Amino acid sequence: MYSYEYPRPSVTVDCVIFAWDSENSDLKVLLIERAHNPFAGSWAFPGGFVDMDEDLETAARRELEEETGMNDLFMEQLFTFGAPNRDPRGRVISVAYYALVSLAHHADQIKAASDAADTQWVSVKELSELELAFDHKEVMKIALERLRGKVRYQPIGFELLPEKFPLSQLQILYEQVLGMTLDKRNFRRKILKTKLVLPLDEYQQNVSHRAAQLYKFDKDTYEQLVKEGFVFEI
Amino acid sequence: MYSYEYPRPSVTVDCVIFAWDSENSDLKVLLIERAHNPFAGSWAFPGGFVDMDEDLETAARRELEEETGMNDLFMEQLFTFGAPNRDPRGRVISVAYYALVSLAHHADQIKAASDAADTQWVSVKELSELELAFDHKEVMKIALERLRGKVRYQPIGFELLPEKFPLSQLQILYEQVLGMTLDKRNFRRKILKTKLVLPLDEYQQNVSHRAAQLYKFDKDTYEQLVKEGFVFEI
């Protein structure tokens, strides 16, 4: 037992994992079906309590690894949710993070863990049909707004793609996330002009049409350019 | 006494109050000299513990009112700081907020309160000379980055000005916050084109040169335009 002079809230971390499904050109998030109450049977973002000697982001990464087996993702703090009644068990403040991965690269890493009866990737378009636990609907809304806002001004779209990708995939990703269509020629010109994507001597395989050239994001160049005052923008 | 099966962190809120000092064309933040340990004598952002039945933002506004007498400010969540050793008293997680005010409008509201031996507005340029408590140096850094980033894409600059202001003040504010000079004619054209600032039939008073026309930010029009897909940008 731990005793304190004043009452204290519990603190948890929750992770919104966005994954880009290249095959279906679809943005998905990872949900876990809650095995226990509260909200047993509802879907929730992976998360859990913060250890006392553990940094917040460390906690988020640990929970993620425990519940899904995924590690070493791009991850940023999203928002802290602290409405007094957001958890029926009592005062629970949740520090939410969001992460970006390529589905192809990570889907196979997923494993069900102790307190997860089931795990699924859900298209963000179909999310409204699911019942989410706690205030996770609100969390989702904030996460999507953040992703949409951030993708324009920072090259985080690449985090959703495999290391090597054709430019068409990048374009479709942007079109889906931003909810608009983009002109193919203009898009390519813009992206290539930045010098942030390097053409490789590799091509798509096993496609029943002309194979597209593959590119990769050049993080080193990006960081170099940022130092010189470069601002990424789509 | 309150007892729990597992240990729990304390949760605090801290507020970075940015104020625009029109007279000196200077961006300032509010600091409170700590009267008690830890960090007695150091300067810190106003803040305190979150009550158990209180929303996070409500807590931030309450602490602000208690310590400075200011209320009803523009305020947004900034970041949550949770490094295990950021507070020598134990595990304390701090949800930081930032607020924007006009110094002329609020400076007189400031009052010293119970746990504040002293209170001062410090120019952000002089902050490096002061010793800040806890991890508030880091908090300050993040707050400035946020302000600089956000001021370009959202009309929050107006929150730093009095209700009625000359365009030259707005320009100087942007120049200071963004750290660049702007062309007067281009700036005026750009601002006026958006229709977000309304010219008033009022003019500066008590200036020893031609009096500038005053303008005000038109929040209603802004919200209307946002609904139509308008994106503010400087």
Place this chain on the structure above:
DNA sequence: GCAAAAGTGTTTGCGCTACACCCATGA
């Protein structure tokens, strides 16, 4: 009349947009 800041237009060039066809590949 002088100091100090307010206010005002035009030109130029770059960047963004719009737009359609041929190519390579596998089935």
Place this chain on the structure above:
DNA sequence: TCATGGGTGTAGCGCAAACACTTTTGC
């Protein structure tokens, strides 16, 4: 040979940047 997506160039327009002088006011 057909279907599928890959890949490419140009013209025109609008917007942003560069730039300097006159006006008003108080002292």
